[in-house]
Amino acid sequence: MANIIKIPADVVRSQLEAVFQAWGMPKENIATTVDVMVATDLSGVDSHGLGMLPGYHQRRGRGMIKDQPDIRVVRDKPAAALIDADRSLGHPPSVMAMKLAMEKARAMGVGIVSVRNSNHFGAAGYYSRMAAEAGIVGMAMTNAPTPAMVPTFGRDPVLGTNPIAFAAPAEKNPPFSLDMATTTVAVGKLNIARRLGKAIPNGWALNTDGEVETDGAAAFAARRLTPLGGDRERGSHKGYGLATMVEILCATLSGSWSDGPGPDGKPQRTKTNVGHFFLAIDPSKVRADGEFEADLDRMIDMLHATPPVDPENPVQVAGDPEVLATATRLVDGIPIADTLIEEVRKVAVESNAPFLLA
Amino acid sequence: MANIIKIPADVVRSQLEAVFQAWGMPKENIATTVDVMVATDLSGVDSHGLGMLPGYHQRRGRGMIKDQPDIRVVRDKPAAALIDADRSLGHPPSVMAMKLAMEKARAMGVGIVSVRNSNHFGAAGYYSRMAAEAGIVGMAMTNAPTPAMVPTFGRDPVLGTNPIAFAAPAEKNPPFSLDMATTTVAVGKLNIARRLGKAIPNGWALNTDGEVETDGAAAFAARRLTPLGGDRERGSHKGYGLATMVEILCATLSGSWSDGPGPDGKPQRTKTNVGHFFLAIDPSKVRADGEFEADLDRMIDMLHATPPVDPENPVQVAGDPEVLATATRLVDGIPIADTLIEEVRKVAVESNAPFLLA
Numbered sequence: 001m002a003n004i005i006k007i008p009a010d011v012v013r014s015q016l017e018a019v020f021q022a023w024g025m026p027k028e029n030i031a032t033t034v035d036v037m038v039a040t041d042l043s044g045v046d047s048h049g050l051g052m053l054p055g056y057h058q059r060r061g062r063g064m065i066k067d068q069p070d071i072r073v074v075r076d077k078p079a080a081a082l083i084d085a086d087r088s089l090g091h092p093p094s095v096m097a098m099k100l101a102m103e104k105a106r107a108m109g110v111g112i113v114s115v116r117n118s119n120h121f122g123a124a125g126y127y128s129r130m131a132a133e134a135g136i137v138g139m140a141m142t143n144a145p146t147p148a149m150v151p152t153f154g155r156d157p158v159l160g161t162n163p164i165a166f167a168a169p170a171e172k173n174p175p176f177s178l179d180m181a182t183t184t185v186a187v188g189k190l191n192i193a194r195r196l197g198k199a200i201p202n203g204w205a206l207n208t209d210g211e212v213e214t215d216g217a218a219a220f221a222a223r224r225l226t227p228l229g230g231d232r233e234r235g236s237h238k239g240y241g242l243a244t245m246v247e248i249l250c251a252t253l254s255g256s257w258s259d260g261p262g263p264d265g266k267p268q269r270t271k272t273n274v275g276h277f278f279l280a281i282d283p284s285k286v287r288a289d290g291e292f293e294a295d296l297d298r299m300i301d302m303l304h305a306t307p308p309v310d311p312e313n314p315v316q317v318a319g320d321p322e323v324l325a326t327a328t329r330l331v332d333g334i335p336i337a338d339t340l341i342e343e344v345r346k347v348a349v350e351s352n353a354p355f356l357l358a
Numbered sequence: 359m360a361n362i363i364k365i366p367a368d369v370v371r372s373q374l375e376a377v378f379q380a381w382g383m384p385k386e387n388i389a390t391t392v393d394v395m396v397a398t399d400l401s402g403v404d405s406h407g408l409g410m411l412p413g414y415h416q417r418r419g420r421g422m423i424k425d426q427p428d429i430r431v432v433r434d435k436p437a438a439a440l441i442d443a444d445r446s447l448g449h450p451p452s453v454m455a456m457k458l459a460m461e462k463a464r465a466m467g468v469g470i471v472s473v474r475n476s477n478h479f480g481a482a483g484y485y486s487r488m489a490a491e492a493g494i495v496g497m498a499m500t501n502a503p504t505p506a507m508v509p510t511f512g513r514d515p516v517l518g519t520n521p522i523a524f525a526a527p528a529e530k531n532p533p534f535s536l537d538m539a540t541t542t543v544a545v546g547k548l549n550i551a552r553r554l555g556k557a558i559p560n561g562w563a564l565n566t567d568g569e570v571e572t573d574g575a576a577a578f579a580a581r582r583l584t585p586l587g588g589d590r591e592r593g594s595h596k597g598y599g600l601a602t603m604v605e606i607l608c609a610t611l612s613g614s615w616s617d618g619p620g621p622d623g624k625p626q627r628t629k630t631n632v633g634h635f636f637l638a639i640d641p642s643k644v645r646a647d648g649e650f651e652a653d654l655d656r657m658i659d660m661l662h663a664t665p666p667v668d669p670e671n672p673v674q675v676a677g678d679p680e681v682l683a684t685a686t687r688l689v690d691g692i693p694i695a696d697t698l699i700e701e702v703r704k705v706a707v708e709s710n711a712p713f714l715l716a
Contacts, residue, residue, distance in 0.1 A: 077643045079437040080467025109438025110470045110637075114644050137611070154664040154673045166603045168610070176606060178599035184592055203592045210667035230592050234542055234561045238586055241536040241676040242600075244661065245524045248534060248654060252526070253495070253644055257653045279468075279637075285435045286472050286611055295615045296606060303602065306512040309568035315512045318599040 005341065006333035007357055012050055013038050015344065015356040019053065022353035023060065024067045025089075033091040040123045041334045044325030045179070047188050048123040050336065054343040056089060056120070057351065065089055065119050071096060079108040082254060083115045090121025090142070090274060097278045098127045102136050105280035114254035115276040124165035125179025125322070131280050132167035132175035135293075139279035140165040143250040149183050150224045152237040155210035157224050161186055162246035167319070169283070171293040173300045177319030182243040183225040190220040203230030249277040363699065364691035365715055370408055371396050373702065373714040377411065380711035381418065382425045383447075391449040398481045399692045402683030403537070405546050406481040408694065412701040414447060414478065415709065423447055423477050429454060437466040440612060441473045448479025448500070448632060455636045456485045460494050463638035472612035473634040476500075482523035483537025483680070489638050490525035490533035493651075497637035498523040501608040507541050508582045510595040513568035515582050519544055520604035525677070527641070529651040531658045535677030540601040541583040548578040561588030607635040 013034055020030040041049030059065050069088035073081050081100055085093035097113040104111025121127075124140045131138025144160025151158060161181040168176045185204050193200045193216025202212055203226060205219035212231075213219045227239030251257040256275030283292035306315040329335075341357050348355040371392055378388040399407030417423050427446035431439050439458055443451035455471040462469025479485075482498045489496025502518025509516060519539040526534045543562050551558045551574025560570055561584060563577035570589075571577045585597030609615040614633030641650035664673040687693075699715050706713040 075644060077467035078465075079462075079469070080639070080643050082644050104437075107436075108466055109435035110468055111437070112468045112639060112644075137606075151661060151664050151673045153666050153668070153671045155667050156665050158661060158664050164600075166599075166606075168606050176602065178603055180593075180596040180599060184587070201591050203588075228593050228596055229542070229586055230561075230588065233559050234588050234592075235538075235586050237674075237676075238538040241524075241538060242522075244534065244657075244676065245536055247657065248495070248524075248526050252650055252653045252657060253639070253641060255645055255649065255653070257657060281438070281470060281611070283611060285438050286433060286440050287613055291613065292610055295610045295613070299602075299605065299610060299615060303509060303516060306509050306516050307514050308511050309513050310511070313511050315509045316595075318595075318602065 002337035002339040004335045004337055006335050008333045009038055009042055009330065011356055012041060012334055012336075015348070016050065016053070018353040018356060019057075019348060019351050022348075022351040026068060029088070029092040032095045033089055036091045036095065036122045036126050039326075040126055042326045042329045043123075043125075043322035044329070045123045045125070045322070046335075047186065050334075050344065051340055052120060052122065053347055054340075057347040059119065069093075073100070079104050079111050081111075081113045083113060085115050085118035087117055087119065090115075090118045090276065093118055094121040094127055094140070094276055094278070095130070097276065098130055098138065098140065098280065101278045101280035102131055102134060102138075105136055105282040105285075109282060109285035111280045113278045114250075115278070116254035116256045116273065118256075118274045118276055120274065121276055123179060124163045125167070125177055127278060128165040128167035128179070129175060129177050129319075132169045132177060135169050135282075135284075137168045137281040137283055138166070139277075141246045141250050141277045143247050143256065143275055145274055148187060148223060148225050149227055149240070149243055150206050150210060151240045152227065152232050155206075155208070159240075159243045159247055161225065162243040162250070164242065164246060168296055169293055170296040170300055171290070172297045173317075174319055174323045176296065176300060176317060177322060179318075180228075182228055182239050182246060184228050184230050184239065185225065187220070187223060187225065190216060190223075190225075193217075194220040203234070246277075250275040253277060360695035360697045362693045362695055364693050366691045367396055367400055367688065369714060370399060370692055370694075373706070374408065374411070376711040376714060377415075377706060377709050380709040384426060387446070387450040390453050391447055394449045394453065394480050394484050397684075398484055400684045400687045401481075401483075401680035402687070403481045403483070403680070404693075405544065408692075408702065409698055410478060410480065411705055412698075415705040417477065427451075431458070437462050437469050439469075439471045441471060443473050443476035445475055445477065448473075448476045448634065451476055452479040452485055452498070452634055452636070453488070455634065456488055456496065456498065456638065459636045459638035460489055460492060460496070463494055463640040463643075467640060467643035469638045471636045472608075473636075474612035474614045474631065476614075476632045476634055478632065479634055481537060482521045483525070483535055485636060486523040486525035486537070487533060487535050487677075490527045490535060493527050493640075493642075495526045495639040495641055496524070497635075499604045499608050499635045501605050501614065501633055503609075503632055506545060506581060506583050507585055507598070507601055508564050508568060509598045510585065510590050513564075513566070517598075517601045517605055519583065520601040520608070522600065522604060526654055527651055528654040528658055529648070530655045531675075532677055532681045534654065534658060534675060535680065537676075538586075540586055540597050540604060542586050542588050542597070543583065545578070545581060545583065548574060548581075548583075551575075552578040561592070604635075608633040611635065
């Protein structure tokens with residue numbers, strides 16, 4: 001097992017800045033991308049912050065990510081817009097898109113912005129939380145073009161882990177903030193079980209015949225995740241349906257599903273063409289000022305007051321773990337596996353950037 | 359067990375019309391409500407069409423439903439609006455709301471309409487499909503104020519079955535059309551198991567201690583449903599999070615969560631104040647005309663082409679079962695349990711309406 005080393009957020013920030021500068025990314029895009037990635041690491045979502053850097057480095061090496069993209073609004077209606085990300089890393093066009101959706105929401109009541117030709121945008125929850133922190137109800141989704149989810153009754157994976165994030169502002173409480181993959185678990189959980197040589201619960205993954213797989217190593221090798229619900233009897237058709245909804249809003253609506261038939265005549269998908277979807281609602285355009293936030297406080301309080309099965313394990317509300325992790329990590333630093341530190345060193349060396357995590 | 363009798367859709371329609379006329383509902387509201395209920399029965403969602411009539415009758419008797427409501431738009435912004443349903447049955451204000459959202463979408467790109475002071479609106483999927491059949495991407499949600507879902511780590515139910523419906527238009531294929539409760543199953547499934555004296559799968563329901571319940575009769579008595587996912591290990595916090603999102607969009611945003619603290623000082627909810635949320639997106643404001651529909655056809659075709667585990671059980675796409683049921687039932691009639699026919703007879707007699715299902 002890897003050793004965990006705690007590194008101050010500022011050092012992680014400097015390391016990311018150094019690499020992105022070496023790549024030749026514009027200053028503004030660096031600032032945005034690093035903000036998103038460090039906030040994600042602080043919030044405890046270790047898989048989607050610094051942990052993505054080696055993957056970004058690899059994809060950049062394969063020409064999938066452009067360092068100096070021309071990100072622009074290609075279609076603009078009063079409450080809807082389409083942004084072409086020009087193969088940028090996903091974070092800058094996504095922050096731009098959510099800001100534009102919020103602006104439209106403030107003027108019209110609601111705004112949506114689609115993004116096409118993008119890449120991995122980090123944690124979806126960053127963008128919905130960004131809206132909520134500015135008093136706006138926000139939703140963020142992305143398709144994840146690597147097939148990982150097996151549809152109900154199917155044998156092979158055809159959709160990604162397609163996450164849904166939703167956040168809403170309260171007054172007294174931190175925002176309600178949900179960020180979830182539409183698969184039962186993420187691939188990362190299979191990898192953890194593999195490393196530990198452990199079995200995984202029935203309902204997480206399938207084998208190549210489409211049957212339940214409970215061996216961690218075999219499940220990681222097969223990479224066939226179940227939709228949320230696990231199996232048909234327990235509602236996996238709902239998780240599969242939600243994943244398809246995300247695919248439609250992110251890929252179909254933005255035009256990220258436009259690659260034409262492949263050599264076999266079947267529809268194909270280009271892995272570099274990731275699409276996102278952002279929705280913003282200004283609650284003050286529906287309710288009187290402050291009413292929404294006060295009512296949401298009462299709902300959050302009611303949920304927290306639910307009698308728990310185990311008093312040591314109280315009922316939580318989406319966003320609670322991230323608020324707690326951020327408070328802790330701002331003081332203690334971000335826990336990073338030494339294996340990841342080694343991978344980041346390689347990225348720095350190969351990018352001719354200083355290595356700062358030592 | 360009940361006997362099933364097949365009754366032509368027109369007869370079901372006439373029976374509903376007769377009862378609503380006897381109640382003194384305005385002609386236009388009758389037409390709308392009957393359209394929604396009969397389409398729902400035709401589509402195979404037996405729990406949400408005629409099957410709701412005895413419940414509506416009961417609630418009307420308790421003064422929760424107004425026969426001649428003053429349904430009106432109380433707030434109107436370019437892309438967002440709020441409708442007060444004045445305690446109407448949910449169907450007329452919901453059709454009005456989705457139409458208004460679609461109108462806004464056609465003008466602005468996207469539109470949302472919130473509804474407050476409403477009642478049960480039938481099947482959420484009717485409204486999203488209504489949009490899709492007119493070339494618009496639609497979303498419909500409602501809160502369900504009878505507590506039935508137990509939050510992850512909790513012992514008591516605090517949220518309803520809070521459904522999410524989403525539909526999108528294709529060209530060659532019928533619309534993609536998802537309509538799902540955010541609980542693993544609906545209460546109706548526990549009732550079926552109770553009647554048959556059968557056990558239910560692990561992951562559907564809990565007992566009053568918050569532990570897994572597998573006895574059908576005991577589960578129906580306890581009425582404690584799990585959120586989609588079933589348990590924490592299999593992602594029930596995601597189903598719980600989605601249910602809370604629906605509650606926020608339907609109750610908090612519309613002002614259906616505004617009852618003030620109860621006698622015990624805790625927030626309370628009035629069961630008559632149901633809120634809905636409708637979203638409409640005009641895909642031709644984001645993509646060039648026809649591109650969205652053509653791309654969605656390719657996605658639906660790809661999903662259908664997924665190799666199945668069992669060739670007898672092919673991979674389906676959300677909406678397929680409803681299309682098939684509608685085609686069959688238009689010819690064969692709507693299958694109705696004789697126990698429900700008896701309940702409808704009672705409603706007709708008590709309402710001084712003719713009984714037409716005999």
